[in-house]
Amino acid sequence: MNPYAELQARALACNLRLPASGLVTGTFGNASAFDRQRGVFAIKPSGVPFSELNAEDLPVLDVTGTVVYGSLRPSSDMPTHALLYKSWPDLGGVVHTHSPYAVAWAQAMRPIPVFGTTHADHCDGDIPCTAPMADDRIEGDYEVETGRQILDTLAGYSHTDVTMILVACHGPFTWGATPEKAVDNSIALELIAQMALHTIRIAPATPRLKESLLKKHFERKHGPGAYYGQATPTSEDTPQ
Numbered sequence: 509m510n511p512y513a514e515l516q517a518r519a520l521a522c523n524l525r526l527p528a529s530g531l532v533t534g535t536f537g538n539a540s541a542f543d544r545q546r547g548v549f550a551i552k553p554s555g556v557p558f559s560e561l562n563a564e565d566l567p568v569l570d571v572t573g574t575v576v577y578g579s580l581r582p583s584s585d586m587p588t589h590a591l592l593y594k595s596w597p598d599l600g601g602v603v604h605t606h607s608p609y610a611v612a613w614a615q616a617m618r619p620i621p622v623f624g625t626t627h628a629d630h631c632d633g634d635i636p637c638t639a640p641m642a643d644d645r646i647e648g649d650y651e652v653e654t655g656r657q658i659l660d661t662l663a664g665y666s667h668t669d670v671t672m673i674l675v676a677c678h679g680p681f682t683w684g685a686t687p688e689k690a691v692d693n694s695i696a697l698e699l700i701a702q703m704a705l706h707t708i709r710i711a712p713a714t715p716r717l718k719e720s721l722l723k724k725h726f727e728r729k730h731g732p733g734a735y736y737g738q739a740t741p742t743s744e745d746t747p748q
Contacts, residue, residue, distance in 0.1 A: 541687035591655030601687025609701035628725035
């Protein structure tokens, strides 16, 4: 019996949402689902078209990057996912895409300014962008260094308040308490990136959203007195 079948099925469903949401083309992008109780995650295998994926294809690894189940090579971005899970054990999922609007900001090496309430609903401030990776890090363990760049850039931030980032010259990563939420955050990030680009095309001098409105919109969804939505998620919503 496959002890990881449920985890693999959950990860597969999240991966299939990426092309369905227009976030990936070809084999670009990957999603992973983390089992916090067992300290393992399932991730898309490297180079396999999304249309050909089966749950059993998704390798399962521990946070050191060691394969514990499966025969296919994991995504080349696996070490980045592993480092984030190791550093933030309360995560349930991580997603990386090459969605065009988010990538455009990453290639410009610019954070996405918070211009409006749609952005504020999802992130407590500008969406950060890492610095370009130094040559010695590129020549080292590149995917691990990508994870370190994310961690370095978010030093001083709460990873539960800022659940999305741009890796300079590369693309976006998102995460969440569940793998489904991590995908939701990728969809939201692409929409925010598109809206921000259109905003500065229409009015390049558009000011940043005022702080009071930013805080109101973020905290009504994510703050201690949040009142947006229905019942608080139960433990069934979180990978065990």
